[in-house]
Amino acid sequence: MPITVLLVDDEPLVRAGLRAILEAQPDIEVTGEASDGAAVLPLVRRLRPDVVAMDVRMPLLDGIEATRVVLRTVTEPPKILVVTTFENDEYVYDALRAGADGFLLKRAAPAEIVQALRTVAAGDSLLFPAALRRLAASRGNERARAAMERAALTPREADVLRLMTRGMSNPEIARSLRLGTETVKSHVSAVLAKLGARDRTQAVIAAYESGFVTPG
Amino acid sequence: MPITVLLVDDEPLVRAGLRAILEAQPDIEVTGEASDGAAVLPLVRRLRPDVVAMDVRMPLLDGIEATRVVLRTVTEPPKILVVTTFENDEYVYDALRAGADGFLLKRAAPAEIVQALRTVAAGDSLLFPAALRRLAASRGNERARAAMERAALTPREADVLRLMTRGMSNPEIARSLRLGTETVKSHVSAVLAKLGARDRTQAVIAAYESGFVTPG
DNA sequence: CTGCTCCTCCCCCACGTGGGGGAGGAACCG
DNA sequence: CGGTTCCTCCCCCACGTGGGGGAGGAGCAG
Numbered sequence: 001m002p003i004t005v006l007l008v009d010d011e012p013l014v015r016a017g018l019r020a021i022l023e024a025q026p027d028i029e030v031t032g033e034a035s036d037g038a039a040v041l042p043l044v045r046r047l048r049p050d051v052v053a054m055d056v057r058m059p060l061l062d063g064i065e066a067t068r069v070v071l072r073t074v075t076e077p078p079k080i081l082v083v084t085t086f087e088n089d090e091y092v093y094d095a096l097r098a099g100a101d102g103f104l105l106k107r108a109a110p111a112e113i114v115q116a117l118r119t120v121a122a123g124d125s126l127l128f129p130a131a132l133r134r135l136a137a138s139r140g141n142e143r144a145r146a147a148m149e150r151a152a153l154t155p156r157e158a159d160v161l162r163l164m165t166r167g168m169s170n171p172e173i174a175r176s177l178r179l180g181t182e183t184v185k186s187h188v189s190a191v192l193a194k195l196g197a198r199d200r201t202q203a204v205i206a207a208y209e210s211g212f213v214t215p216g
Numbered sequence: 217m218p219i220t221v222l223l224v225d226d227e228p229l230v231r232a233g234l235r236a237i238l239e240a241q242p243d244i245e246v247t248g249e250a251s252d253g254a255a256v257l258p259l260v261r262r263l264r265p266d267v268v269a270m271d272v273r274m275p276l277l278d279g280i281e282a283t284r285v286v287l288r289t290v291t292e293p294p295k296i297l298v299v300t301t302f303e304n305d306e307y308v309y310d311a312l313r314a315g316a317d318g319f320l321l322k323r324a325a326p327a328e329i330v331q332a333l334r335t336v337a338a339g340d341s342l343l344f345p346a347a348l349r350r351l352a353a354s355r356g357n358e359r360a361r362a363a364m365e366r367a368a369l370t371p372r373e374a375d376v377l378r379l380m381t382r383g384m385s386n387p388e389i390a391r392s393l394r395l396g397t398e399t400v401k402s403h404v405s406a407v408l409a410k411l412g413a414r415d416r417t418q419a420v421i422a423a424y425e426s427g428f429v430t431p432g
Numbered sequence: 433c434t435g436c437t438c439c440t441c442c443c444c445c446a447c448g449t450g451g452g453g454g455a456g457g458a459a460c461c462g
Numbered sequence: 463c464g465g466t467t468c469c470t471c472c473c474c475c476a477c478g479t480g481g482g483g484g485a486g487g488a489g490c491a492g
Contacts (some may be wrong), residue, residue, distance in 0.1 A: 154468065155470090168417035169448075182471050189450065199450075201417045202383035208424050215424045277466070370438060396443050415448090415480075416464065 002029040003121045006043055008066065009055040009083065010035050018083075021113055027061040028117065037066030044070055044078060051079045051121050054100070063100075071099045105184050147151060153194060160187040165213045218245040219337045222259055223273040224282070225299065226251050241330055253282030260286055263379060267295045267337050269315070275399060283316050295336040321322075369410060376403040381420050381429045 005022055007015045007030060015033050022028045032047045037054075038061040044052065052070070056063040056066055067080050083094050101120045104113060106205040153161060161175045174184045188200065199204040221238055223231045223246055231249050238244045248263045250256055253270075254277040260268065268286070272279040283296050296316040317336045369377065379389045391398045404416065413419040423429050 097371070138349070156469065164417070165421065167421050168412070171448085179469090180471055182473095183448075183469075186470075194452075198383070201380070204369055204417055204420055205381065205383050215430070284442065389477085395439090396441055398443095399439075401480075403438075408480075 002027050003118070004029050004031045004049045005117065006030075006034065006040070006046065006047060006078070008034045008037065008052060008054045008063070010058045014035060014083075018113070022117065025114055028114070037061030037063060037069075040066045041069055041073065044074055048079045051081055051117055053081050053083050053097065053104070053211070055084055057085045058167045067100050081117060081120045082122040087145055152209070153191065157187050157191050160184060161191050161203065161207055162210065164191070164200050165207050166186070198216070219267060219334070220245050220247045220265045222246075222248045222250065222256070222265040222294070223265060223335070223369075224253065224256055224268060224279070226274045230303065237330065238333065242331070243349065244333065251305045253277030253279060253285075256282045257289065258405045260290055265294050267297055267333055269299050269333065271299050287379070297333060298337050320374045331425055335418065336397050375401050376400060377407050377419065377423055377428065380404070380407070380416050381423045383387050 005028060005111055008014050008019050009018070015035075019030045019033070031049055032043050036058050040054070041063075043165060054063040054066060058066075061069075063082055067082070070080070071077050079102075080100040082100045084103060086124055094098055104116045117122065158176060160173055168176065170181055170184045170188060173179075173188075174181045177184070188203075191197070191203055192199070195203050195206045197206055208215065221244060223234050225234070226229050233250075233252075237247045240244055244429050250259055252274050254268070256268065256277075270279040270282060276280075277285075277349050279298055283298070286296070295318075297318050298306055298316045300333070320421045350382055373391060376389055379392055384392065386400045386404060387397055389395075389404075394399070404419075407419055408414070411419050411422045419426075
């Protein structure tokens with residue numbers, strides 16, 4: 001069964017772009033659109049989408065309030081992926097605090113957008129490292145750390161990530177944890193997916209920026 | 217109390233030069249010399265120097281093995297400052313991995329040589345990420361940053377490293393800097409060599425641990 | 433001018449990495 | 463007792479990465 005998505009953005013152009021990108025995926029289906037937060041709640045109730053791609057700034061009801069309303073009133077609510085233009089959007093923090101599962105920059109590459117959506121659909125939180133760094137930059141890293149914790153790394157995955165931040169290769173991690181290389185690869189893949197990282201370097205960056213590890 | 221130094225180099229000329237430079241300092245005392253790594257261990261035991269200035273390439277026992285032996289067998293071992301002719305001497309990195317505290321180019325200015333020796337004597341490592349991390353941990357990262365700068369990354373290499381710490385792949389860095397991928401690869405290789413990193417992940421870790429970039 | 437560093441780009445090639453699957457077992461929980 | 467998650471390991475495969483070379487040109491100092 002496909003991942004169903006509700007697009008919420010006041011700009012038709014953005015909605016069209018997201019739709020084009022997402023509908024190109026065989027397993028993703030855009031089932032509805034809304035141009036303002038006020039229209040979200042009834043649409044969510046009727047369509048029951050897996051994910052809501054929600055713009056932060058909208059005329060009547062912004063993405064933060066819309067997120068709050070949906071999460072407060074809907075049982076088994078959809079995942080909320082906050083979409084924003086600016087890396088330093090103050091509202092993003094509020095949206096995350098309101099319970100959003102991740103956020104996404106509009107200028108992200110299509111592949112990143114698709115991956116982000118899949119990640120939140122799978123129940124994993126995510127913040128893109130590039131945005132995460134700014135996030136941690138402007139507000140201290142408590143919230144970023146919290147977001148990371150919501151990514152819910154399993155204990156084993158956390159072990160692996162920790163060794164990744166020590167610069168170890170997969171074989172080295174395997175030896176260190178007394179595992180097979182294939183096992184380590186599995187954990188690494190899980191870590192990358194949960195952190196929204198494309199490769200181990202981005203994962204290490206995310207670990208630093210989120211405070212999962214600290215320099216020194 | 218003065219800083220006591222043991223000089224280890226197979227060329228008498230080099231030993232004489234180092235001795236002249238170091239003895240000109242009131243607080244530094246050269247207490248011994250050796251012309252090969254094989255003579256280091258007994259001398260260290262007898263003289264208990266604060267610092268060993270160790271050449272990398274020597275006939276019988278090279279600086280790498282000598283470093284290993286000393287660190288493995290001596291309690292409260294001296295600081296090891298590796299001395300080399302070439303900036304890109306692979307053996308240097310092996311020595312640093314073996315636990316040396318820093319390295320020094322023979323063509324460095326006398327003031328730099330003195331400074332380097334004082335730095336390692338004070339317990340601060342130079343240049344190597346694995347050592348830099350402890351440094352940054354205990355003292356803040358000013359000195360580590362300085363050490364990294366002494367690694368003499370060219371401006372272009374610094375550009376590339378910065379983009380590496382943003383999680384970019386080589387093609388992405390190439391686009392960002394308007395270069396060919398091969399060019400980026402060259403720079404990346406140079407960065408890895410200079411930082412003693414095996415892959416880009418280790419380089420990014422070094423960048424964080426040295427304060428080249430800071431979380432947030 | 434000569435020599436040097438730096439920047440740019442090219443070749444080849446071994447290897448690790450990451451994505452796509454899947455599968456069995458253990459532990460926990462409803 | 464199932465169902466779930468987690469941990470473990472396996473397959474195949476495309477790709478980026480990093481190491482080994484080299485080469486030409488720009489800029490600069492001796």
